Amino acid sequence: MTPLVHKPVEQRDGVVIRFAGDSGDGMQLTGDQFTSQTAAFGNDLSTLPDFPAEIRAPAGTLPGVSAFQVHFSDHEILTPGDAPDVLVAMNPAALKANLADLRRGGDLIVNTDEFTPRALARVGYERSPLDDDSLESWRVHAVSLTSMTLEALKDSGLSRKEAERAKNMFALGLLSWLYHRPTAGTVAFLGRKFARQPEIAKANVAAFEAGWSFGETTESFSVSYQVKPATMPAGTYRQISGNLALAYGLIAASQRAALPLFLGAYPITPASDVLHELSKHKRFGVRAFQAEDEIAAIGAALGASFGGSLAVTTTSGPGVALKSETVGLAVSLELPLVICDIQRGGPSTGLPTKTEQADLLQAMYGRNGEAPVPIVAPRSPADCFDAALEACRIALTYRTPVFLLSDGYLANGAEPWRIPDVASLPDLRVPFATVPSDGSGYLPYARDPDNLARPWARPGTPGLEHRIGGLEKADRTGAISYDPDNHDTMVRLRQAKVDGIARSIPAMVVEDPSGEARVLVLGWGSTYGPIGAACRQVRDAGGAVAQAHLRHLNPFPTNTGDVLGAYDRVLLPEMNLGQLASLLRARYLVDVIPYNRVRGMPFKSGELVGVITDVIDSV
Amino acid sequence: MSETVPPRSGPPNGSSWPVRQGLDLVPTTADKQSAKDFKTDQEVRWCPGCGDYAVLAAVQGFFPELGLRRENVVFVSGIGCSSRFPYYMNTYGMHSIHGRAPAIATGIAASRPDLSVWVITGDGDGLSIGGNHLIHALRRNVNLKILLFNNRIYGLTKGQYSPTSELGKITKSTPVGSLDHPFNPVSLALGAEATFVARTLDSDRKHLTAVLRAAAEHRGTAFVEIYQNCNIFNDGAFEVLKDPDTRDQALLRLEPGSPMIFGTSTVKGSRTTSGAGASPTTSRGVRRGTDGGVEVCAADDPAVLTHDPALLDPSTAFAVSRLAQPTPVGIFRAVSRPTYDDLMQHQVDLATSTGSPADLGELLRAGDTWQIS
Ligand SMILES: Cc1ncc(C[n+]2csc(CCOP(=O)(O)OP(=O)(O)O)c2C)c(N)n1
Numbered sequence: 001m002t003p004l005v006h007k008p009v010e011q012r013d014g015v016v017i018r019f020a021g022d023s024g025d026g027m028q029l030t031g032d033q034f035t036s037q038t039a040a041f042g043n044d045l046s047t048l049p050d051f052p053a054e055i056r057a058p059a060g061t062l063p064g065v066s067a068f069q070v071h072f073s074d075h076e077i078l079t080p081g082d083a084p085d086v087l088v089a090m091n092p093a094a095l096k097a098n099l100a101d102l103r104r105g106g107d108l109i110v111n112t113d114e115f116t117p118r119a120l121a122r123v124g125y126e127r128s129p130l131d132d133d134s135l136e137s138w139r140v141h142a143v144s145l146t147s148m149t150l151e152a153l154k155d156s157g158l159s160r161k162e163a164e165r166a167k168n169m170f171a172l173g174l175l176s177w178l179y180h181r182p183t184a185g186t187v188a189f190l191g192r193k194f195a196r197q198p199e200i201a202k203a204n205v206a207a208f209e210a211g212w213s214f215g216e217t218t219e220s221f222s223v224s225y226q227v228k229p230a231t232m233p234a235g236t237y238r239q240i241s242g243n244l245a246l247a248y249g250l251i252a253a254s255q256r257a258a259l260p261l262f263l264g265a266y267p268i269t270p271a272s273d274v275l276h277e278l279s280k281h282k283r284f285g286v287r288a289f290q291a292e293d294e295i296a297a298i299g300a301a302l303g304a305s306f307g308g309s310l311a312v313t314t315t316s317g318p319g320v321a322l323k324s325e326t327v328g329l330a331v332s333l334e335l336p337l338v339i340c341d342i343q344r345g346g347p348s349t350g351l352p353t354k355t356e357q358a359d360l361l362q363a364m365y366g367r368n369g370e371a372p373v374p375i376v377a378p379r380s381p382a383d384c385f386d387a388a389l390e391a392c393r394i395a396l397t398y399r400t401p402v403f404l405l406s407d408g409y410l411a412n413g414a415e416p417w418r419i420p421d422v423a424s425l426p427d428l429r430v431p432f433a434t435v436p437s438d439g440s441g442y443l444p445y446a447r448d449p450d451n452l453a454r455p456w457a458r459p460g461t462p463g464l465e466h467r468i469g470g471l472e473k474a475d476r477t478g479a480i481s482y483d484p485d486n487h488d489t490m491v492r493l494r495q496a497k498v499d500g501i502a503r504s505i506p507a508m509v510v511e512d513p514s515g516e517a518r519v520l521v522l523g524w525g526s527t528y529g530p531i532g533a534a535c536r537q538v539r540d541a542g543g544a545v546a547q548a549h550l551r552h553l554n555p556f557p558t559n560t561g562d563v564l565g566a567y568d569r570v571l572l573p574e575m576n577l578g579q580l581a582s583l584l585r586a587r588y589l590v591d592v593i594p595y596n597r598v599r600g601m602p603f604k605s606g607e608l609v610g611v612i613t614d615v616i617d618s619v
Numbered sequence: 620m621s622e623t624v625p626p627r628s629g630p631p632n633g634s635s636w637p638v639r640q641g642l643d644l645v646p647t648t649a650d651k652q653s654a655k656d657f658k659t660d661q662e663v664r665w666c667p668g669c670g671d672y673a674v675l676a677a678v679q680g681f682f683p684e685l686g687l688r689r690e691n692v693v694f695v696s697g698i699g700c701s702s703r704f705p706y707y708m709n710t711y712g713m714h715s716i717h718g719r720a721p722a723i724a725t726g727i728a729a730s731r732p733d734l735s736v737w738v739i740t741g742d743g744d745g746l747s748i749g750g751n752h753l754i755h756a757l758r759r760n761v762n763l764k765i766l767l768f769n770n771r772i773y774g775l776t777k778g779q780y781s782p783t784s785e786l787g788k789i790t791k792s793t794p795v796g797s798l799d800h801p802f803n804p805v806s807l808a809l810g811a812e813a814t815f816v817a818r819t820l821d822s823d824r825k826h827l828t829a830v831l832r833a834a835a836e837h838r839g840t841a842f843v844e845i846y847q848n849c850n851i852f853n854d855g856a857f858e859v860l861k862d863p864d865t866r867d868q869a870l871l872r873l874e875p876g877s878p879m880i881f882g883t884s885t886v887k888g889s890r891t892t893s894g895a896g897a898s899p900t901t902s903r904g905v906r907r908g909t910d911g912g913v914e915v916c917a918a919d920d921p922a923v924l925t926h927d928p929a930l931l932d933p934s935t936a937f938a939v940s941r942l943a944q945p946t947p948v949g950i951f952r953a954v955s956r957p958t959y960d961d962l963m964q965h966q967v968d969l970a971t972s973t974g975s976p977a978d979l980g981e982l983l984r985a986g987d988t989w990q991i992s
Pocket residue numbers: 698699700701702717740741742743744745768770772773774775776781
């Protein structure tokens with residue numbers, strides 16, 4: 001669409017927008033679509049969807065508010081942004097729930113049509129905040145979104161209710177104009193989405209265009225903004241969420257291992273999307289099994305692993321609790337198995353749609369007996385792809401269950417991803433056992449002297465018939481053994497095998513541009529973005545701080561102790577009460593300084609800047 | 620003896636559902652096998668006199684008849700005395716965790732159509748801790764043969780009552796009698812719409828073998844309840860069904876196409892066993908009752924039921940399964956329905972055989988992409 005009226009255009013280097021409305025208002029779709037346009041335009045970006053656990057919480061209430069935040073910029077960014085510059089509030093509840101976050105002086109776009117006395121009263125406004133001076137710290141744009149949408153669709157033949165539903169597209173059109181977003185993708189998307197209901201597709205496009213035109217003509221917006229594309233490494237890019245990247249990573253691993261992928265899963269937020277995605281890819285030979293519960297899901301996966309598949313189970317914390325006994329069996333059987341835990345707020349059902357990192361110790365220790373399990377954690381949505389490949393590499397190479405700890409923030413958040421060249425992905429092929437050529441019998445628990453992995457013998461291989469189980473096994477032969485010394489040997493062998501994985505993982509890398517830092521900020525998992533952004537801000541303000549991030553939490557990289565020992569202070573922000581901090585203290589006797597918040601939301605980089613600065617000042 | 624129950628909705632792309640029989644896809648061998656080939660070097664560690672020995676011998680004895688390659692057979696068990704079974708079978712095997720064998724075996728069967736997968740479970744393993752997995756395997760009709768060793772007691776944990784123990788059972792954990800109503804495993808399996816449901820006894824080698832053979836050749840989940848004597852903690856639980864003086868009155872042997880008649884008759888001074896052809900004057904029969912179930916009647920009652928395990932509607936089989944005196948043994952139900960694993964394989968085959976071969980690079984680049992140079 002070409003501008004009709006020429007309004008001044010201002011440059012911005014980055015903007016944070018939050019769309020907020022009722023659960024039924026389509027805010028996630030609106031945000032997703034704005035994100036797609038932004039990705040297509042070439043900005044760097046990061047998103048934070050934030051929605052209630054209820055599918056349709058009562059309309060117009062605070063618990064029913066659903067929001068989507070997107071941060072985009074002309075330079076590399078690491079987080080969805082601390083505070084929005086623009087808030088789109090579709091109703092009083094959305095305003096009330098989100099206003100405190102909006103940057104002072106920021107743009108506040110409100111749908112005035114929804115500010116009825118009843119809707120206001122519902123969330124405790126005695127009078128409309130639009131009518132008093134309570135919003136004077138912000139630039140308020142009062143827009144009658146609903147009625148303008150209805151007006152635009154009056155000839156569409158749609159009922160009032162149907163037409164009203166398109167108001168999110170009006171809002172999207174307005175924001176698209178305001179930030180010079182390309183629109184072709186959205187028009188095409190609506191055509192695809194409503195392919196079976198052409199009149200609905202047409203209405204949505206009409207509402208979208210009406211929103212755009214409104215921006216151009218209204219006096220409420222005197223300027224529009226441009227955010228130039230970011231300079232990023234050359235390549236082909238797409239936008240990707242953590243769960244999609246995880247699913248693709250698992251498919252990639254199965255292709256690179258030349259093994260069929262078997263997923264056993266039971267639906268649970270925020271992991272279900274991985275099940276949904278993998279269910280689509282039968283073309284790649286993926287078998288996705290929706291089991292009767294989490295125990296059956298991991299059981300079936302373990303069975304498939306015994307049969308020679310690359311086996312995976314996906315879940316969240318409550319599901320991991322159910323799977324624990326089977327994880328222990330997998331430790332004992334020494335079969336490859338990847339357990340993806342998309343962490344959410346706990347304990348118990350906790351906060352299903354919110355993020356947390358509090359399953360680390362569950363993954364590390366949540367089993368009976370000495371049952372070591374390697375742990376890998378992605379640090380950004382796109383990194384879930386690489387983390388999946390790495391988890392599969394460890395599982396296949398060492399014949400062990402492996403935990404992959406993602407979280408709700410990574411799962412649903414999105415960012416641009418430079419699509420890798422398939423040939424550059426690691427070769428994950430591992431040999432299956434073959435009949436010993438020297439005529440000796442098959443020894444299911446004889447080990448590779450280098451990595452201590454036992455052989456993987458697939459049923460169907462003649463001469464390798466063998467029985468394995470959860471009872472303690474004699475070293476080498478795998479026969480049941482109650483011998484005390486053998487048990488001690490086997491416990492130590494299983495531990496040594498997992499410890500030895502450290503030799504196959506890269507050393508921890510420290511980023512300290514000035515080389516003068518005396519404070520290290522360490523993190524793991526999804527805190528990478530906020531910690532990285534905070535460190536940049538500290539450095540921009542003249543401070544010296546080092547950052548390191550752990551992908552492997554069991555075993556740790558071999559240089560971990562040296563790195564921790566090289567700094568006066570080690571600060572460790574975690575979205576739990578200090579789980580990694582406990583592990584590091586116990587292992588390296590380093591008194592790391594924990595910084596813990598369990599609010600179900602990612603850290604804000606601004607908050608971490610303050611914490612880091614305090615620690616630097618204390619040195 | 621089987622008819623086909625079509626799935627409710629048709630397969631995608633107008634293709635037809637896979638129709639496979641028995642042990643299709645499991646490779647066979649021309650080599651002559653004997654029971655010895657299926658024995659392992661592991662010392663069998665059940666108590667002397669335990670019924671598990673007889674079942675093991677029967678399984679090892681009839682497996683050569685199937686002519687399957689040993690390497691394409693997998694035994695998976697849970698935990699319990701009976702669950703030690705896989706260690707003694709010279710095939711692939713897994714002794715897993717308590718109650719979970721049907722789930723693990725589902726993963727094996729669903730990913731490996733070339734394997735004959737057997738589940739060994741107990742009344743505690745399969746009906747208590749693992750009850751959920753059992754009913755779901757049955758309803759899915761995964762290609763598994765599930766042998767449930769029912770000794771009506773927890774053997775391995777030394778004699779607590781189980782979900783099949785009779786009400787009022789005195790055990791260590793129920794010194795003044797158990798309070799819970801037992802499951803009837805056959806009724807439970809029929810309720811879960813299992814396609815093959817049978818009951819047999821550890822002590823009747825011939826019957827046991829015949830039932831196991833039919834189970835092996837059934838495509839889909841075959842559920843076999845085996846009455847098994849635990850001579851240590853629940854000795855004689857099935858004695859009336861075994862004692863030559865009582866068994867003919869106590870057992871109803873279900874034979875396809877034969878009337879449901881049981882009992883002994885003294886014809887010309889000699890005792891003959893029940894079944895078709897037994898003298899109607901001293902035997903009795905089973906017919907539909909007025910309350911919807913079945914009842915015992917005179918053997919010459921014209922309403923005596925003829926056993927038909929192929930009936931699609933499981934309600935007659937269910938009604939028969941409710942009988943306690945006499946206790947029915949044999950194959951209650953054997954119908955054919957597409958199996959979960961065949962259908963899963965079918966979906967994968969369909970997806971992989973249409974269009975160009977799956978290309979990972981293409982997948983990763985699908986959707987909206989942009990170039991940065
Ligand atoms: C998770 C778990 N809970 C409890 C046990 C203890 N346990 C082992 S076998 C068993 C009962 C077995 O009874 P059944 O399945 O009837 O087998 P049987 O020994 O009678 O053949 C129990 C409770 C266990 N091994 N694992």
